[in-house]
Amino acid sequence: MGARISRDQRKLPPGRHGIPADQVADDQRGRILDAVVTAVGRRGYADATVEDFVSGASVSRKTFYQHFANKQVAFLAAFDDVADRLVTAVHTAYSAHEDYVSSAREALESTLRELAADPDAAVLGIVEVFAAGPEALRRRGEIIRSLTEVITEQTRNFPQTALGASFTAETIVGAVLEVLYNRVRRGEAEQLPELLPDLLFCVVAPFIGEDRAAEERAKAQRIATS
Template identity: 40%
Template sequence: MGHGDRGDRARNATGEAARLPSGRHRLSRDYVASNQRARILRAVTEVVGGRGYSQLTIDAIVGASAISKKTFYEHFRNKEEAFFAACESVASRMTAAFDDAAAERSEPDARLRAGLGALLEFLASEPLGARMAVVEVLAAGPEAVARRDRVKRHFSTTVVEHLLAMYPDFPEPELAAEVIVGGVHEVLYSRISRGEAHALPALRRGLVRMYALPAPRSADH
């Protein structure tokens, strides 16, 4: 996910939005706006991922992003809108990590292994974003949870496609995918909530076994 090329240019090598120089400068208006938005989203992620959703206030965002309240309101109407945008940023990059890695493999089971591995690596590399999008999102109300559920449905759809590619006659693939995605999500939630996002990549082999479903027999239909 991300904010496109302009957003990428507004970030420094660590992935964080660089602070703009003070005083007069020759930066374009679009660049400045992109930089400001990136800093706001990074601040939201830092506050929510580091301190919890209950600590997210406009003052906290302004303090962490080093922008003015006036600038904040030029980009977002309220803290909820900024939170949704920050979660969408993490979710988009998370799904892209899975999808891009899976696309590099040809066999369905290899695609699932590669995608899951990339997902775990991404979450480990973004512990604050992981906590915000996986754990703290539950404290942000029904709209935030609904957005989270859309991401889970994306993964469920992907799993269904791969299950049917491996086993064309697989019974109730949608239910199987829901169970698989739900199980993986619960494991991610428990580890991230305990502050163990860094250890997620080590779980790949065990989680992949959840995909190792036996080919259905005709008698089971």
């Protein structure tokens, strides 16, 4: 699964090994979630099956159902895992800088790099979430709300935009997600880091103006090509 740090790298040896039962269970659950990401990323939510998850994780169907009630519950757990990594990266970036531009640059760079490193996870978290039912969409909405709040807080000292900081932040988050959706759906997840300069311009321009945003875009382009 690309460069994602797979739980398979910590896979326990088969047979009797004297490892505590809770550690075995954690390993099984992690391998199932890896298999969900792979299957959904490559086949789509509608066509992915529990059998795909079972075979991909090298566990029995009985073991699968000990951890997850059904396919959707397993998907939601995998989605939460992918989303938590991305949201944590964004929150870390915004908490590391008082300057909004620096925060936005680092948050975008981390997000794009993470998605590019694991195209299957990008498909699951950005595209296939729309196929997984109301609960998946509710969780996606919570993520949008969380990211909107982060940007609103970070830009509270800027002059108010015509539409207000919160609405502007919500628009920014929605626009970035739409761009990511289109690229990932076209199979271009690995090229996402190339979007950094242009996305940075769009994210910061409403708050700092187009002239300075253009300077930041040019700076990001120079760094990318150096």
